[in-house]
Amino acid sequence: MVRFENVGLRYGMGAEILRDLSFVIAPQSFQFLTGPSGAGKTTLLRLILLALRPTRGLITLFGEDSATLDKSALMALRRKVGVVFQDFRLLDHLTTYQNVALPLRVLGKEEPSYRAEVLELLEWVGLGQRLHAHPQVLSGGEKQRAAIARALIMRPELLLADEPTGNVDPVMARRLLRLFQELHKSGTSVVIATHDLNLMDQFDGARRLVLGDGRLHIYD
Template sequence: MIRFENVGLRYGMGPEVLRDISFRIEPQSFQFLTGPSGAGKTSLMRLLFMALKPTRGLIKAFGKDTATISQRELPAVRRRIGVVFQDFRLLDHLTTYENVALPLRVLGREEAQYRADVIELLKWVGLGERMHVQPQVLSGGEKQRAAIARALITKPEVLLADEPTGNVDPPLARRLLRLFIELNRLGTSVIIATHDFSLMEQIDARRLVLADGRLTIYE
């Protein structure tokens, strides 16, 4: 689904922050991306989401070279990838329901087409009773689950989650991990960037470990 071959990345004229990165994200796979602060995890996630282009090397997403994807093609390819940001990025003037439905509204869908799906997904992440409130009254864990639901509403083939348990307590972190595991069982490839070793120990999954801009893979 996504393939990196000898990828390097630098910002401006600075040194390379990622060097000779090669790996594949296979269909229905589950992996953690980890490493010390400053190792390049956020940069790698941005390359995966095509928010950046590599300085050198090849990245292919769904058979397309990301360096040559046109601006016209890019939105359609990106829609196949869901992203859960560490800072949630919920819109305060919208309800939970409206935040989750927003990607479908942007695509021009009529509410009658998606309302049942949004409600079902909110119930699945445990927010069925919170769909009509705004983010200001949600707890950190509820905001995280709303962000996950928004990333899933377009039924992506790949889900990228950047420190999804960084602001929640251990019991909620385990609950969120179970959501990701269930999502993976339903067919979505999952990549979780995390510093939380206790979280990674709860599931036998591949680990992509970044250190000094280089990647080591532990199957």
């Protein structure tokens, strides 16, 4: 699903901030991406999404060489990826319901075909009573949950989540983790970037990708 071969990244003429990254994310796999603050976890997620181009090395996404993709092919691949960003990226002029449904609307789907699914997902993440609220009046935790619901509504083949439980209480964090587990069981590959050891300890057998000093260490 994802393959990195000797990937390095630098900005300008500076030293490489990530170097010699070689790993594979297999279909239907579950892994945590961890490491100290500033290690480059968000940067690595952006490389996986192809929102950043590597300075060197090869990145393959769904079997396609990223270096050869034109814009339309790149957009088609990204539609297979769900992303939960740390800054949420909700649209202020849309309600919670509209934000979550937006990826389906962009694909041209009519509301009757997806309304029940969006409502069910919002209930699951605890936003069933916030359908008509705009992001400006949502708490940080509510925005986080709306962003997660939006990423999941497309049933992605690959989910990238950047600190997805960082703004929610422990009870909701466990509930969201169950949602990620169910998504994984249904066939989605999941990559969760986090520094929360307690969170990772709840997933027996999950692979850990540990970033440090620009390099990646893998613990199966």
